[in-house]
Amino acid sequence: xxxxxxxxLVATALVAATASCxxxxxxxxxxxxxxxxxMVLEAQSVPSATCLPCIAELPIGWRFGGSxxxxxxxxxxLDHDRAGMHAVEVELMDSCxxxxxxxxxxxxxxxxxxxxxEPQSLEPFVGTRSLVFDGGCIVSxxxxxxxxxxxxxxxxxxxxxxxxxADVVAEVRETLDLIVCGAGAPPCEG
Amino acid sequence: MAAYLLATVIGVVLFEPLQKSFERWDAxxxxxxxxxxxxxxxxxxxxIALLTSRWLIRIIRWGTLATLIVVRRWRHLVVFIGAxxxxxxxxxxxxxxxxxxxPLDVVTIGPWQGFSMPSRPLSGLAVSLIxxxxxxxxxxxxxxxxxxxTAGLLAAVCLAxxxxxxxxxxxxxxxxxxxxxxxxxxxxxFTPNDVFPVTYKRGKAAHLDVGGRRGEAIAVAVRDQLGYRxxxxxxxxLAGSGGSTPxxxxxxxxxxxxxxxxxxxxxxxxxxxxxxxxxxxxxILYGKLEDESxxxxxxxxxxxxxxALRLMEDLDLPVPRPYGVVEITPEREYMIAMExxxxxxxxxxxDVDDGVIDQxxxxxxxxxxxxxxxxxxxxxxxMVLDGQLKLIDVFFVQVxxxxxxxxxxLANMMMVLGLRSDAPRVYDHAVRLxxxxxxxxxxxxxxxxxxxxxxxxxxxxxxxxxLVEFQELAPQRPPxxxxxxxxxxxxxxxxxxxxxxIALLLIASNWAVFA
Numbered sequence: 001x002x003x004x005x006x007x008x009l010v011a012t013a014l015v016a017a018t019a020s021c022x023x024x025x026x027x028x029x030x031x032x033x034x035x036x037x038x039m040v041l042e043a044q045s046v047p048s049a050t051c052l053p054c055i056a057e058l059p060i061g062w063r064f065g066g067s068x069x070x071x072x073x074x075x076x077x078l079d080h081d082r083a084g085m086h087a088v089e090v091e092l093m094d095s096c097x098x099x100x101x102x103x104x105x106x107x108x109x110x111x112x113x114x115x116x117x118e119p120q121s122l123e124p125f126v127g128t129r130s131l132v133f134d135g136g137c138i139v140s141x142x143x144x145x146x147x148x149x150x151x152x153x154x155x156x157x158x159x160x161x162x163x164x165x166a167d168v169v170a171e172v173r174e175t176l177d178l179i180v181c182g183a184g185a186p187p188c189e190g
Numbered sequence: 191m192a193a194y195l196l197a198t199v200i201g202v203v204l205f206e207p208l209q210k211s212f213e214r215w216d217a218x219x220x221x222x223x224x225x226x227x228x229x230x231x232x233x234x235x236x237x238i239a240l241l242t243s244r245w246l247i248r249i250i251r252w253g254t255l256a257t258l259i260v261v262r263r264w265r266h267l268v269v270f271i272g273a274x275x276x277x278x279x280x281x282x283x284x285x286x287x288x289x290x291x292x293p294l295d296v297v298t299i300g301p302w303q304g305f306s307m308p309s310r311p312l313s314g315l316a317v318s319l320i321x322x323x324x325x326x327x328x329x330x331x332x333x334x335x336x337x338x339x340t341a342g343l344l345a346a347v348c349l350a351x352x353x354x355x356x357x358x359x360x361x362x363x364x365x366x367x368x369x370x371x372x373x374x375x376x377x378x379x380f381t382p383n384d385v386f387p388v389t390y391k392r393g394k395a396a397h398l399d400v401g402g403r404r405g406e407a408i409a410v411a412v413r414d415q416l417g418y419r420x421x422x423x424x425x426x427x428l429a430g431s432g433g434s435t436p437x438x439x440x441x442x443x444x445x446x447x448x449x450x451x452x453x454x455x456x457x458x459x460x461x462x463x464x465x466x467x468x469x470x471x472x473x474i475l476y477g478k479l480e481d482e483s484x485x486x487x488x489x490x491x492x493x494x495x496x497x498a499l500r501l502m503e504d505l506d507l508p509v510p511r512p513y514g515v516v517e518i519t520p521e522r523e524y525m526i527a528m529e530x531x532x533x534x535x536x537x538x539x540x541d542v543d544d545g546v547i548d549q550x551x552x553x554x555x556x557x558x559x560x561x562x563x564x565x566x567x568x569x570x571x572x573m574v575l576d577g578q579l580k581l582i583d584v585f586f587v588q589v590x591x592x593x594x595x596x597x598x599x600l601a602n603m604m605m606v607l608g609l610r611s612d613a614p615r616v617y618d619h620a621v622r623l624x625x626x627x628x629x630x631x632x633x634x635x636x637x638x639x640x641x642x643x644x645x646x647x648x649x650x651x652x653x654x655x656x657l658v659e660f661q662e663l664a665p666q667r668p669p670x671x672x673x674x675x676x677x678x679x680x681x682x683x684x685x686x687x688x689x690x691x692i693a694l695l696l697i698a699s700n701w702a703v704f705a
Contacts, residue, residue: 037290068304071301178214178294189224189297
């Protein structure tokens with residue numbers, strides 16, 4: 001009995017070790033890796049969305065906080081050593097309300113998307129930036145800790161980018177010969 | 191179980207290289223299911239899939255936890271909480287390790303969250319249903335039916351989630367099997383049915399079931415080791431016993447064919463653990479009042495009681511004649527057999543005349559003179575047979591005890607005798623064997639924990655404040671403090687508090703499992 005308990009503990013530790021043995025956080029959507037399962041999962045969370053939020057490059061001081069992907073959308077958050085935990089929260093949804101926001105020219109990596117901003121406070125910086133596109137929108141919410149520089153928002157913007165859904169669909173088609181159902185993909189069964 | 195987990199490890203390691211095959215195989219099954227979709231069938235499947243809704247799983251879990259608290263089945267409660275936390279942690283780690291997206295090639299109908307393999311809702315439902323089966327349903331046909339019901343429900347939910355393409359077929363099966371395996375393993379290891387049976391009869395956790403295979407083992411062991419054929423085994427005096435399973439054995443001697451009745455006490459490892467916790471609790475609550483060193487094995491338990499019986503018999507104290515120790519399962523279960531006082535009545539139900547009072551007091555006097563303390567003088571341990579007082583249950587006997595412990599024995603004996611007569615009468619008899627100062631010391635040393643629970647509750651029922659009556663009869667003496675402080679007590683208290691805090695933090699950090 002003691003032996004089998006020991007074997008159970010060893011096997012459990014092995015399962016946990018094997019499962020957690022990964023080079024990077026499997027929940028971190030990286031723009032340069034469209035075939036990653038988290039990107040596929042994101043695409044599945046809002047099948048109508050033609051663009052998906054992802055992490056381009058994290059400037060010094062920023063780190064990926066986590067992600068929550070559900071059948072009604074995806075939320076990604078970033079932490080910063082001065083701006084605090086959950087300093088930026090990026091949400092992918094099928095629609096969003098931008099009636100109280102101001103439309104601004106899109107950044108170079110946002111060409112073709114309509115961009116809206118709604119600053120609420122400068123110190124500490126609190127505001128919203130929305131990207132609207134066919135089939136969905138991406139809302140970035142900034143909520144910095146007191147005494148953190150508002151200029152950090154520029155770094156945060158450069159950290160988060162978008163990836164065309166079509167890239168994810170094509171990667172899966174190529175590697176698995178299967179369809180990620182939704183926008184930019186052939187019709188699925190059911 | 192270890193083989194199953196090893197297979198899981200291999201599966202996790204091989205999943206990535208074999209992902210293409212897994213995905214294609216699952217997609218083919220999912221397409222086939224999706225080709226059968228109709229509106230009415232989808233509605234049925236959506237209803238079945240509601241079994242994995244968070245709310246339903248919460249209701250099952252909270253219902254089970256609440257029931258376990260109401261029926262005070264603490265061990266099952268702890269194991270159930272442990273199973274839920276283990277299942278939550280293992281499946282979470284696995285979903286991140288495998289990081290498999292939701293089904294491809296088919297349209298998903300219904301809610302989901304996160305990576306798909308293993309299916310966390312199915313795993314959560316499985317471990318919860320196993321918890322209900324092993325914590326609330328007694329062993330036997332009803333539990334067997336519950337197991338089949340659980341299997342049926344899990345199969346139906348797997349089918350529904352695959353039909354709706356919420357999970358891949360492999361996710362659903364893996365999740366259900368994992369939840370069942372975690373639950374089964376923990377419940378079978380930590381709450382084995384023969385030691386911790388689920389029962390709704392009134393009784394104490396210390397009392398073991400003596401039917402079935404254990405009953406057969408007792409009969410074989412008594413025949414082989416004592417030379418008696420067991421004719422009948424019957425639990426006896428359960429109300430007054432909390433640390434063993436007391437039994438009345440009707441036996442026939444192998445050679446002569448003489449029939450007789452024996453009294454036996456069955457001990458298992460659970461009793462050793464209970465003794466350890468009991469002594470730890472006393473040390474924390476009162477300090478080291480007396481010898482609080484715990485026993486390490488069941489064998490030592492029975493060896494000690496057998497020694498105490500033989501020692502007291504040698505001193506002509508009215509204890510049962512020992513018949514020896516019986517090994518039921520080596521290092522796990524032992525039984526000590528002794529004379530059964532057939533026809534004897536517990537002192538709480540017997541006539542207590544002057545003769546019985548004198549015998550009780552003489553018994554304590556002899557123990558004092560011989561350097562012994564019984565340490566568990568209570569009505570359940572004093573029997574009257576044909577006007578003769580008998581002392582049973584010598585498990586707590588201590589050799590060369592502290593004067594405090596001996597004084598407490600005297601006070602407890604006087605209170606037991608007083609319950610069936612009155613304080614002045616017992617006091618008058620006591621002063622013939624003890625000095626008033628010794629009696630005063632006994633009552634200044636005795637209060638609260640110093641008296642056994644049964645004696646305290648009988649005194650409460652009686653209504654008279656016997657302790658005060660005796661204290662008024664004896665010379666005045668300030669109470670003797672029973673709190674003993676030491677570095678060990680402080681460290682133990684801190685250690686237990688810290689362990690409790692860690693357990694609470696563990697539950698709080700896994701609160702999502704429950705809420």
